[in-house]
Amino acid sequence: MPKQASNNSLRIAMTKHNEDQQIQLNELYQRRKSAYKVPSSIKRRILHAANKKEDSNWLNFNFLNWTRGISLAAATAFLLRLIAIQRHDIFWPKQNNQQVQVVEIHTLADESQSLSENIQIKYAKNYQQYLQKQEFSALHHRKKALLNITRAGWELSTCNLEIVKVSRDVLQALSNLERIERSLRQGDHVDIYFNHNGNIIAISEAKDYRRC
Amino acid sequence: MSFTLAIKALFNTGISNEKLMLDYAETEDSKLLSQLYDKCADDLYHFLLTQAGNELAKDISQQTWLKVIEKKHLYRDSGRFIAWLFTLSRHLLIDEFRKSGRLSQLNKQAELSSISPPLTPSFDTILAAFDQALRTLPFEQREAFCLQQEGFSLTEIASITTSPIETIKSRLRYAKASLKQQLENCHD
Numbered sequence: 119m120p121k122q123a124s125n126n127s128l129r130i131a132m133t134k135h136n137e138d139q140q141i142q143l144n145e146l147y148q149r150r151k152s153a154y155k156v157p158s159s160i161k162r163r164i165l166h167a168a169n170k171k172e173d174s175n176w177l178n179f180n181f182l183n184w185t186r187g188i189s190l191a192a193a194t195a196f197l198l199r200l201i202a203i204q205r206h207d208i209f210w211p212k213q214n215n216q217q218v219q220v221v222e223i224h225t226l227a228d229e230s231q232s233l234s235e236n237i238q239i240k241y242a243k244n245y246q247q248y249l250q251k252q253e254f255s256a257l258h259h260r261k262k263a264l265l266n267i268t269r270a271g272w273e274l275s276t277c278n279l280e281i282v283k284v285s286r287d288v289l290q291a292l293s294n295l296e297r298i299e300r301s302l303r304q305g306d307h308v309d310i311y312f313n314h315n316g317n318i319i320a321i322s323e324a325k326d327y328r329r330c
Numbered sequence: 331m332s333f334t335l336a337i338k339a340l341f342n343t344g345i346s347n348e349k350l351m352l353d354y355a356e357t358e359d360s361k362l363l364s365q366l367y368d369k370c371a372d373d374l375y376h377f378l379l380t381q382a383g384n385e386l387a388k389d390i391s392q393q394t395w396l397k398v399i400e401k402k403h404l405y406r407d408s409g410r411f412i413a414w415l416f417t418l419s420r421h422l423l424i425d426e427f428r429k430s431g432r433l434s435q436l437n438k439q440a441e442l443s444s445i446s447p448p449l450t451p452s453f454d455t456i457l458a459a460f461d462q463a464l465r466t467l468p469f470e471q472r473e474a475f476c477l478q479q480e481g482f483s484l485t486e487i488a489s490i491t492t493s494p495i496e497t498i499k500s501r502l503r504y505a506k507a508s509l510k511q512q513l514e515n516c517h518d
Contacts, residue, residue, distance in 0.1 A: 139510045146460040146513075147479040156375035156391060161367055164395040168360040171399060 246291055261310045262324060265302055274310055274321075282310065284318065292318065299323055347411035355402040367395065370412055373480055374419055380464065380476050382423060390426060394419040413486045416477070420490055436469035456516065463512035471505035474498050 263274035263282065271289055274282040292298045297320040302308060307324035347369060354362035374394060378387035397418050398405075405414055427433040464472060470491070477487045488495045 139513075140506070142513070143460075143506065143509055144479065146457060147476075149457055150461055150464070151372075151376045151479075154372075154376050154379055156371045157388060160375075160388060160392050160395070161364075161371065163392060164367060164399070165360055165364055167396055168358075168363050168399050171358070 242287065242291070246294065259312050261312070263308050263310050265304065265306045265308050267304045274308065288318070292321065297321070348407055351405050351411045352407055355405055363399065370415055373412070374415060377416065377476050377480060378419060378423065381469065381473060386426065390419060390422050393422050397422065413482065413490060417490045456513070459513060459516035460509070463509050467505055467508060471501045471508070474501040475505040478502060
């Protein structure tokens with residue numbers, strides 16, 4: 119029993135001794151460590167490198183943003199241009215590339231030079247009566263066209279690459295007969311209605327914008 | 331001990347190293363890097379100084395921090411930043427030893443004595459004896475002892491040194507025994 123107690127006290131003493139030594143090692147290590155500080159020049163170099171990289175990244179970021187912005191703007195402009203061209207081609211295909219044939223019909227402009235005023239008036243009256251009597255409302259065919267308003271009257275560009283010129287007199291006559299929609303404006307898409315003789319019996323706004 | 335140091339580090343500036351590093355990786359703000367450096371640079375430098383001597387310690391210390399800048403996107407919040415820092419540093423140190431052909435001689439005793447001058451004579455006898463005793467330890471024992479003194483757990487030391495935990499325990503046991511012996515001799 120006394121021997122066991124002696125062993126225990128020896129073990130305790132050794133443990134205490136080991137703990138003391140461990141504490142001493144820890145303290146000595148920390149004292150040694152406090153004697154050495156990292157040279158300040160290293161920090162300067164590190165921060166310089168970090169700032170350099172930061173600036174470089176900022177420049178790259180801005181450069182990328184600029185190039186992306188320019189590319190996006192160019193692509194958008196190109197896309198819009200493409201859409202505009204396509205829309206134009208759908209409504210008026212090939213008109214730009216082919217020679218347009220001009221056909222003048224229903225013009226009374228020259229007649230005023232060759233006939234006397236009385237004859238003109240008579241002719242106009244007769245023409246109106248004629249139009250009323252001939253039941254020209256019977257539709258023979260119809261053409262799509264684009265309306266261009268000029269000083270002389272209307273120019274109607276058809277899908278057949280024809281320009282149908284309609285004088286002011288004819289327009290007035292058609293207007294009297296309420297065969298023209300007064301709301302039509304420059305650049306409107308219109309339908310031209312012809313009777314079996316090829317006379318215009320009405321001009322109205324196009325019902326659809328289908329391809330010619 | 332590592333827990334105590336981690337708590338201490340947390341309360342020192344209010345922001346943990348891990349948070350600083352994650353924020354730095356995200357923002358690249360050099361002020362955050364500066365704070366990290368202030369908190370960890372001395373620990374790392376002393377470790378390297380103990381393992382490799384003055385000139386190489388400066389060189390590897392600088393390379394390590396440059397590596398932190400370069401590889402910041404690789405840091406994940408899966409462990410302590412300081413452990414990641416020491417791992418980077420140790421890899422660089424071993425690479426340097428390999429390049430210079432010193433890797434095979436690392437565990438020879440008194441290796442450090444030949445490449446690093448002792449502490450200044452103004453230190454007291456016991457500290458000078460400890461310094462001398464530390465220098466004469468084999469590289470791997472000295473490394474394990476220093477890492478433990480820096481607050482790393484056995485698992486972290488095993489990870490940093492890429493060695494099994496049992497091996498680390500053994501190195502620590504031998505290192506401490508040797509140091510104690512030499513200190514007792516000094517007292518005698």
